[in-house]
Amino acid sequence: MTAHGTAHTGGRTGALTARPAGRHALLVELPDAERTAAFHAEVLRRRAAGALPPVEEIVPGARTVLLDGVPDPEALARRIAGWEVPPVTDDTGDVVEIPVRYDGPDLADVAALWGVGPGEVGALHGSHTYRVAFCGFAPGFGYLTGLPPHLHVPRRSTPRTRVPAGAVALAGPYSAVYPRATPGGWQLIGTMPDPRPLWDPARERAALLTPGTRVRFVTAGDATAAGTTTGGAAAVADTTTGANTTTGGTAAAGAGPEAGA
Amino acid sequence: MTTKLTAVRSGALTTVQDAGRPGHAHLGVPRSGALDAPAMRLANRLLGNASDAAVLETTLTGCALRPDQDVTVVVGGAPCPVTVDGRPAAWGAPVRVPAGSVLDVGAATAGVRSYVAVAGGVAAEPVLGSRSTDLLSGLGPAPLRDGDVVAVGTPAGPVPAPVAAPWAGPPAELVLPVRPGPRADWFTAAALRTFTSAAYRVSPHSNRIGLRTEGPPLERAAAGELPSEGMVLGAVQVPPDGRPVLFLHDHPTTGGYPVVAVVPEPALAAAAQAAAGTPVRFTPA
Structure with a gap:
């Protein structure tokens, strides 16, 4: 039942593909990350406006948005094909500031890949605004886009068995902050001094970095407060309950190469 | 005073499960919840509990529990011997366990x-609205260890009169209906034929995250990596070794291996009860 649509995304007509994903789900595939972000924002807008049929889960990926728990996926696919989808703009979504000490063990390697000195990595990394494209790997682990292509770096050839909570890391097009200690293969460039705001299931908004949120990295000391949110819901309500550092499992069985971190 | 159960023998893997925590997949939170949901609901109904009250889910070897006050329990799902202080007791029907006695749920x-x-339900602390243990991300109560104490909630009312209960038997052969998945086109036509005609078996490496299979590998038509995308419960993902993995309730919310097919949720309870070595067939739904 793969349905091709011509919804207007990113200000131009871009093909989207609605792929089947079982009796009650639809996987909508977009041509690139930017139009995926735009489509995801449009889904959230329509749901907030009550203009979307019931959907239990809205799960963005790198080039897709999964709509799960949908009564009639085929009918939804037909509706989506006719949507006008405005492009995401620089002011779409809440902004979260993440304080960082640029002291990661892979700082020198990343500096060499970027062709700069280790002292310049922080300024370069902090000069861009990022957006949470999607979450996965662990609760509250956001895959952040926004690093220009010439600054993309490969994963480490040998993953670490333990990456500490708060590690600020790079791999491919993504930046991330580890919400808890896990194994990981990303390049570690810095540390969020207090990572507890990243994930707190006791808080109404459990994850600090939700899909669509914009993120700025600021050198620790410059930030007004850890994990400050501006222009949106107060994300940091309670940091006293501590980070969830349970090690009850890792993304092992069946997780794909991109699901690892 | 709250009734408590002490784990005299925690078994190979005993976890707290309810209906799970759907609705948080976009944050990277697996759905979790009882793998054999109909068995959980039936056991609860026989006790007059809400059908999704939290229960204990054992794995192959059962467990033994000692309540500090009289409790009524139902042991269901996989058939097993049930004893109270060594005396045989009913499986699949309410059993009274006096304070200080040991309920043994056998292999x-x-x-x-x-x-x-248990009448009143397991009263573990909820996380994101659920008491379920999520083994992928470590949310919810940790798996039971010997000596652990499990709190029990207050029963809503008396245990209903016993009725004949329609327990499903574990499958001698696991027949899984499949619908095309979002990445069926990543596989060769021959692989798709193999998938729905070949004999697979349940791998011993299966767990709450996924039911792994052994059998002929599925050959890809497309090479390369799939950018991470959202995964549904019941997705049949094909890792590089070509052996299909059926995603169960603790599955990762996003993944980068292609999903060849999707098994409808009602068929997953049988998958939860398919022991290692059970023959598996995937058939077009």
Whole structure:
């Protein structure tokens, strides 16, 4: 039942593909990350406006948005094909500031890949605004886009068995902050001094970095407060309950190469 | 005073499960919840509990529990011997366990997962609206260890009169209906034919995250990596070794291996009870 649509995304007509994903789900595939972000924002807008049929889960990926728990996926696919989808703009979504000490063990390697000195990595990394494209790997682990292509770096050839909570890391097009200690293969460039705001299931908004949120990295000391949110819901309500550092499992069985971190 | 159960014998893997925590997949939170959901609901109904009250889910070897006050329990799901202080007791029907006695839920004689429901429900602390143990991300209560104490909630009312209960038997052969998945086109036509005609078996490496299979590998038509995308419950993902993995309730919310097919949710309870070595067939739904 793969349905091709011509919804207007990113200000131009871009093909989207609605792929089947079982009796009650639809996987909508977009041509690139930017139009995926735009489509995801449009889904959230329509749901907030009550203009979307019931959907239990809205799960963005790198080039897709999964709509799960949908009564009639085929009918939804037909509706989506006719949507006008405005492009995401620089002011779409809440902004979260993440304080960082640029002291990661892979700082020198990343500096060499970027062709700069280790002292310049922080300024370069902090000069861009990022957006949470999607979450996965662990609760509250956001895959952040926004690093220009010439600054993309490969994963480490040998993953670490333990990456500490708060590690600020790079791999491919993504930046991330580890919400808890896990194994990981990303390049570690810095540390969020207090990572507890990243994930707190006791808080109404459990994850600090939700899909669509914009993120700025600021050198620790410059930030007004850890994990400050501006222009949106107060994300940091309670940091006293501590980070969830349970090690009850890792993304092992069946997780794909991109699901690892 | 709250009734408590002490784990005299925690078994191979005993976890707290309810209906799970759907609705948080976009944050990277697996759905979790009882793998054999109909068994959990039936056990609860026989006790007059809400059908999704939290229960204990055992794995192959059962567990033994000692309540500090009289409790009524139902052991269902995978068939197993049930005793109270060594005396045989009913499986699949309400059993009174006096304070200080030991309820022993024996090893499964067939199937994998037995469910221990207690009148009042297991009262573990909810996380994101659910008491379920999520083994992928470590949310919810940790798996039971010997000596652990499990709190029990207050029963809503008396245990209903016993009725004949329609327990499903564990499958001798696991027949899984499949619908095309979002990445069926990543596989060769021959692989798709193999998928729905070949004999697979349940791998011993299966767990709450996924039911792994052994059998002929599925050959890809497309090479390369799939950018991470959202995964549904019941997705049949094909890792590089080509052997299909059926995603169960603790599955990762996003993944980068292609999903060749999707098994409808009602068929997953049988998958939860298919022991290692059970023959598996995937058939077009």
